[in-house]
Amino acid sequence: MKKNAEKIRKLGVFLTICVSAAVMVGCGKGQESEETEKLTVCTGSMQEYEVRKLVEAWQTMNDGIETEVIVVPSDDTLAETKITELRTEIMSGGGPDVFIMPCDENTEKEDAPELFPNPEKAMYSDLFLPLDDYISDAQYMDPDGWNQTIMDSGKTEEGQVLLPLTYRYYAYVFRTADLENPENLPESWEELISDPDPMFGEFMSYEARELLPYTFGKLADYQEEKLLFSEEELQERVDEAFTWKDKTATYQMETRPIVQGKVEKAFCEAVDYAATEEETAIALPNDQGGITAYVTVYAAINRNTEKPDQAFSLLDFLFSDEIMTGDGFPGEDPLTGIGKGCNPPDNFNGGISVNLKAAQKMSRNQVTKDLLEQMDRRINEVRYYSNLENEIYWMVYKCLARDKDSAPPLSAEERREVIHRTYEEMEMQMAE
Incomplete structure (x- = not known):
């Protein structure tokens, strides 16, 4: 009996040693794997070249x-497969480590494939890592130099989960x-449509219809x-x-605006060019007495x-002043540096940089900078382009009958069914 007990004890010790050795080997392999596995960065096709430049610059410093x-x-078919x-x-607990994604309005395809068709909804789905602790210990990031109104759009109760890079709104500059x-x-949608100034009616009524989401x-x-x-x-807004x-x-x-369109570098350059005249800027307002801006990347x-x-x-490297302004970090070659010219606001998807220094560089003229600052202060809603x-x-598009060759726009009664189907679809998207 004692011999059997001793055999069992020795067997137990042997198994313990074997298991311990296996665990140690396994841990070693895991650590080696974590050190050698690639960091993966997912982006859109339009941003591929610039993201690769960014990654190469970051690798140089790391x-x-x-x-x-x-x-x-x-390509839609290839995109569907990749998505x-x-x-x-x-969903299996893997996927790319980093996302640098565009989100822009789709006016060419009714059902364009998107990895995150509604980024705001995805923020509340435990898909993204909360970043507050990382930001507080960042090497390069300077949150005090960011547009906080825009950055707040990427926050949940867990803190910052999305980091907006660029944003835009629709505006006009008149003499x-x-x-x-x-x-x-006019400071609100209601004031705009009742304003008697024919300049607003002539040049803003078309875009107000085409860009209806901006009015909400x-x-x-x-x-x-x-x-x-x-x-x-x-229904009332459409009518x-x-x-x-x-x-x-x-x-x-007889006269036209100096410039109208989505506010980005080309918009600012057009205002710069005409800055010898006294100018007034007005953005398409929403129904809350302010401006709705959209994050584009x-x-x-x-x-x-x-x-x-x-x-x-x-991301710390990407959001540094050096990269966001396009100035780059010092390198062996003083002419090129590291990351010089990456400049996300110009090269990723247009729009205004959340980095205040980079935003100031969009214009060379103080008058233009002042106009942009005046409009920016009125932003009271920030959204991400989504399936909604x-x-x-x-x-x-359907109410204008553009899906039918040479047909006139639908009547108010005919529009009701289109609006009803649209609202039902939006409700279903919220429930998914």
């Missing part, structure tokens, strides 16, 4: 850390002398998973936009990543 750039193709593959990886009452500009404040509550406007309110355009269709103004870290420090190091906006854009 001992050549091996990095792979994963691109969502522009399905990436989503499967993410002050061409406006009837430049001292009392907050569209949805993603924590409660519900829309914040009713079908009747959507207001179409009625305003019809009412002003007979206007034939954002960055995030996969909550599943096994390399959070490396992943954040790349896409539904509204295509609703307007």
Whole structure:
């Protein structure tokens, strides 16, 4: 009996040693694997070249850390395949470590494939790593030098989870002398459509209809998973936009705005060119008495990543003043430096940089800078282009009968069914 007990004891000790050795070997392999595996960065096809430049510059300053750039193709069929593959990886606890993704309105395709069709909704789905602790210990980032109104759009109760890079809104710059009452500009959607100035009716009524999402404040509550406007309110907004355009269709103004469009570098350059005249700027207002801005490119870290420090190091580098302004870091070649010319605001997807120094560099003229600052102060809603906006854009497209050759726009009664179907689709998207 004692011999059997001794045999069992020795066997137990032997197994313990074997298991311990296996664990030690396994840990060693795991550590070696973590050190040798690539950091993966996912981006869109339009941003691929610039993201590769960014990664190469970052590698130069980080001992050549091996990095792979994963691109969502522009071709719809190939994009669907890649997106399905990436989503499967993410849902299985893997996926790319870093995302640098565009989000822009889609006015050419009704159903364009997107990895994150609604980035705001994704913020509340535990997909992205909260970044506050990393930002507080960052080597390069200077949050005090960012546009906080825009940055706040990437926050949840867990803190900063999305990092907006660029944003835009739609605006007009008029010669002050061409406006009837430049001292009392309309500040809300309701004031705009009732303003008697023919310059607004002539040049803003068309875009107000085409860019209807800009006229709304907050569209949805993603924590409660519900829309914040009713079908009747959507119907009323469409009717207001179409009625305003019809009412002003007979206007034939002899003068035009100095510039109109999405505010980005080309917009600022046009204002710079005409800055010898006194100018007045007005952005397309929303129904909350302010301006709705849209994020056009954002960055995030996969909550599943096994390399959070490396992943954040790349974003820390990206959001540095040196990269965001395009000035770059000092290098062996003083003419090129490291990361010189990366300049995300110009090269990633247009728009205004969240970095205040970079935003100031969009214009060479103080008058233009002052106009931009005046409009920026009125931003009271920041959104990410999503499938909700896409539904509204295509609703307007159908109400204008652009899906039918040479057909006139739908009547108010005919529009109701289109609006009803659109609202139902938006409700379903919120519930998914």
